[in-house]
Amino acid sequence: MDVMTIRLATRPDDIAAVKSLFTDYLRFIEDYLGQSLSFQGTEREFADFPHTYDALWLAELNGKPVGAVGLKPFADQTAELKRLWVSPDARGHAFGQRLCKACIAGARAHRYTRLLLDTDRGLNHANAIYEALGFSDVPRYYDNPMDSRFMALDL
Template structure:
């Protein structure tokens, strides 16, 4: 589910492509001897991702690589005695890639050279310019991550749905003075639509839509994994839930939140929600909100 927005301009496309061309050339991505070492960027990046050890399945997902291509790169690193592949101790179906002593030394040298390259780029700027650049890069990373997230409607009893809802319940159990039990979750049969956000095929957030009546929907269990917070994903999921509600014929959405979840209440208020009297008997609710949907 992609967020609707104004059309992307040709100038915006050209700017992003121009930056990509400049930066990849500047850091030596096109060189078969990345950072002056005897390997291309793909193998160097794979060494970094293996780090303290990772399964081949995890590496495929994290790097978005075809299984055959990844296997060829891993075999090349094995031949150079930089990597060893063993059976995962906790799951015999998985193969685990680990760095050898030589591989760890190679990675340490790679990190040293990469740090030097970054420092060299920053050294030519003033302290104020370095601050502006690093902040701009951090913003770019957050926005690129958000742009790559895919939101899908999933079955409320699917494994990803259960994992997200369990994460939601566990966090609230820690934050609420009275605690929170999984029995407080909306039963799957009462959920009209459950949206799950995926970052690189990993479920990192969810939100449920329930029908209160023909014209009114309720948003429940809006949650973002801690690893994906700060991207703006909560607001994007909220918008997608509102759009889903409108598409199902609802013209009003309601939700409630606990008094300790001040960040959630602030997001709802700045997203056009108005505080209303209690519309349910949720024992965990301290604020109740409503928003009329356009269209």
């Protein structure tokens, strides 16, 4: 029987695992989109990792890091759900949904009143998760040159 866990990443090895998973995410997204995400300030984000985040969550399958998500401050009482990623070999265990729920709960615990995210319209599974959790479409909230989908959840 598989052992699945999701926990707040606080230990140095947890944070290193999240950083590695986020790097995998960036590689996947940039390959998928055929362009860099450097316009999001990724160089600065990873140079100062994890200090641009309020919290990080790590998913493990049988003790192996397989997924992560971050809660990043945006403005006032608004934060962003960032870098949701589940390794391809760990999909099918609802880690994406469980990581999002952890991030939503974390945003509430940090007393945010709104949670934003952006995603690619072609990432059907991710879009379905966000919609099922109550996120809805909003206007573009930052300078993004891609045809991204922008979503928000009032907490």
